[in-house]
Structure formats: C-alpha cells, structure tokens
Amino acid sequence: MKNAVVIYESKYGSTKKYAQWIAEELSCDLFERKQIKKDALKQYDVIIYGGGVYAGKVSGAEAVIKAFHTMQDKSLILFTCGLSDPKDVQNAESVETVLRQKMTADTEKNVKIFHFRGGIDYSQLSFADRSIMSMLIKILQKKEPGMLTAQERDMLDSYGKAVDLTDRAAIQPLIAYVQEQCGSLEQ
Numbered sequence: 001m002k003n004a005v006v007i008y009e010s011k012y013g014s015t016k017k018y019a020q021w022i023a024e025e026l027s028c029d030l031f032e033r034k035q036i037k038k039d040a041l042k043q044y045d046v047i048i049y050g051g052g053v054y055a056g057k058v059s060g061a062e063a064v065i066k067a068f069h070t071m072q073d074k075s076l077i078l079f080t081c082g083l084s085d086p087k088d089v090q091n092a093e094s095v096e097t098v099l100r101q102k103m104t105a106d107t108e109k110n111v112k113i114f115h116f117r118g119g120i121d122y123s124q125l126s127f128a129d130r131s132i133m134s135m136l137i138k139i140l141q142k143k144e145p146g147m148l149t150a151q152e153r154d155m156l157d158s159y160g161k162a163v164d165l166t167d168r169a170a171i172q173p174l175i176a177y178v179q180e181q182c183g184s185l186e187q
C-alpha cells in the first residue's frame, strides 16, 4: 500500500485546478508548495508536483527536483500546466528538456512527466507578467509566420484575450499511471 501527495505552485489558478482534480481522483493529500516542508514528504511514497509554465520554465520544479535527489525510494510525478498544446511534440519536449537538465541520471529513472493545458486571462495578469508578454509578442510579431513554432503561434493567438483550455479528462493518463505503477493507494 502506498500513499500519495499532490503539491502545486500556481499563479493564476489553472495548475491549482489540475492539482485539485488529481487529489480528488486519488483521494490523497493536497498542498500548495509553500505550505509543505521537505521533512513532511517523508511519509509519502508518491509525490506528484505540478507547476505553471512561465517563459519555458516550470514554476517551483527546480527546487522539487533538487529535494528529490535525496528521496530515491519515492516516485516523483511532475505535471506542467502551460498555454501551448502539449500534443505538439516540440512544445512538450522544450519544457521537458529544461526539467531534465536539473535531474541526475538516478533521479530521471524515478520521474514521470505529464503536460496539461492551462489558460490565460490578460485582464488578470500582474503588471510584470503583462509587460513580459507584451515584449514577447512584439518579438514574435516581427517573425515570418512560417518561422513561428507552435508554442509561439499559441501565444500570438491568445494575446490580449481570456482563454481557458483546462480539461479534467486530460488527467486520466496520470491517474492511470499512478494506479498502475504505484499499486493501490492508501485511502
């Protein structure tokens, strides 16, 4: 019997939504990253961590991966939440490459990564984030349309709008993985 915990870091709520859905389906504990100390993780066998994607990086993932280096007896499942479509291999790979750069070979063996789609509502962005997006969009608008990556096209298409691409059904592969790989979970 194993027990799991879901931990997340979310600026605008989409990652939190996925974390809540996963914790609900697995009937397991749920914490925001800043609410839980490393020592408290000792009691869990399966750690599921989700972070929003900002400028290609997964929020909080670096610290979680670092902490995981001393917890090789556990399984780590990472999920990312970004605007880009993870079905596009290029999108998923670019985020995964950044994550894997932080892992040792041993850590990598015990980690599984899933990607989900979040959303964006420009009316809710902080001043700093709106400025970053505005700068990025100006750069993208100067590119030849044919030279844009799928991720860049997604950014341009949603610019200035409110878009919600969250999808509860998307968590099913993660749920199935936890159930298959990690045996029955303690309720």
Ligand SMILES: Cc1cc2nc3c(=O)[nH]c(=O)nc-3n(C[C@H](O)[C@H](O)[C@H](O)COP(=O)(O)O)c2cc1C
Residues within 6 Å of the ligand: 009, 010, 011, 012, 013, 014, 015, 016, 051, 052, 053, 054, 055, 056, 057, 081, 082, 083, 084, 117, 118, 119, 120, 125, 129, 130, 132, 133, 151
């Ligand atoms: C400043 C900023 C940078 C972003 N960069 C990316 C990115 O590089 N790739 C991506 O897919 N989505 C990007 N997004 C979209 C976010 O990943 C998306 O809004 C996600 O839902 C955020 O998670 P949250 O709602 O939990 O904060 C960015 C959003 C902001 C505000």
